[in-house]
Amino acid sequence: MKKSPPWQYDEFRQVGVDYEDPLEVEAYDERHAQFRDVDAECARILDTLGVTTQSVVIELGTGTGAFAMHAARRCGHVYAVDVSDRMLEAVRNKANKAVLQNITTCHAGFLTYEHAGPFADALVTSMAFHHLPDFWKGMALARMNGMLKPGGLLYIHDVLFAQADAEANITRWIDTLGDIGGQQLRDEVATHIREEFSTFDWIMDGLLERADFSILSKDMVEGVVGTYLCQKN
Numbered sequence: 001m002k003k004s005p006p007w008q009y010d011e012f013r014q015v016g017v018d019y020e021d022p023l024e025v026e027a028y029d030e031r032h033a034q035f036r037d038v039d040a041e042c043a044r045i046l047d048t049l050g051v052t053t054q055s056v057v058i059e060l061g062t063g064t065g066a067f068a069m070h071a072a073r074r075c076g077h078v079y080a081v082d083v084s085d086r087m088l089e090a091v092r093n094k095a096n097k098a099v100l101q102n103i104t105t106c107h108a109g110f111l112t113y114e115h116a117g118p119f120a121d122a123l124v125t126s127m128a129f130h131h132l133p134d135f136w137k138g139m140a141l142a143r144m145n146g147m148l149k150p151g152g153l154l155y156i157h158d159v160l161f162a163q164a165d166a167e168a169n170i171t172r173w174i175d176t177l178g179d180i181g182g183q184q185l186r187d188e189v190a191t192h193i194r195e196e197f198s199t200f201d202w203i204m205d206g207l208l209e210r211a212d213f214s215i216l217s218k219d220m221v222e223g224v225v226g227t228y229l230c231q232k233n
């Protein structure tokens with residue numbers, strides 16, 4: 001891995017939820033299944049990207065690798081990147097179990113991953129980009145742009161806030177998730193808002209455009225979750 005300058009943001013330091021905690025990793029899939037249909041999400045992303053068996057896909061912030069597994073069944077090669085070694089261990093276990101040999105796991109992050117494979121057809125990041133403060137999101141987007149083929153696609157799904165009624169939207173969201181997943185999920189979401197770096201959607205619009213992406217589509221749900229499909233210019 002290239003040596004980073006001393007002023008670079010330390011993306012390996014866990015902020016908010018600790019994804020190096022083995023208990024967190026073990027509980028992750030079950031906890032998220034309470035409020036997400038992850039299989040449907042993954043299928044939708046791959047359909048939207050129009051992948052083929054030749055496609056090269058990079059996933060940044062892969063977590064336990066649900067998307068990477070789905071992608072590996074439909075694509076040529078998948079690079080699953082995460083700053084948490086524990087998460088990557090879970091990905092490797094799943095890949096071994098499913099006998100999927102076209103997944104490369106990489107212990108790195110948005111700011112440190114050096115893509116050595118062929119230029120990617122698509123880059124996906126789901127529920128992970130909020131781990132970087134905004135300046136560093138901008139730096140990371142420029143790096144992502146450099147990993148893609150001309151016309152390559154970027155899919156971002158994350159917690160993002162609409163400016164209008166932000167406080168009311170967040171309160172309602174925490175209540176909804178609390179009703180589904182109890183106090184633990186309520187606390188996790190509160191930690192996210194308090195300590196992680198989810199930003200306004202209009203900031204994300206600007207960051208994407210300045211990193212030389214065109215926004216092909218954007219969807220905001222309940223003012224708290226955003227999905228972008230972008231294309232490298």
Ligand SMILES: C[S@@+](CC[C@H](N)C(=O)[O-])C[C@H]1O[C@@H](n2cnc3c(N)ncnc32)[C@H](O)[C@@H]1O
Pocket residue numbers: 011012019032060061062063064065081082083084087108109110111125126127128131132
């Ligand atoms: C909430 S999980 C999301 C996992 C999965 N993508 C999903 O949709 O369920 C966030 C993941 O991002 C990883 N992460 C945090 N900071 C990161 C960074 N700077 N670069 C890459 N991954 C990062 C964490 O280790 C964790 O596995």
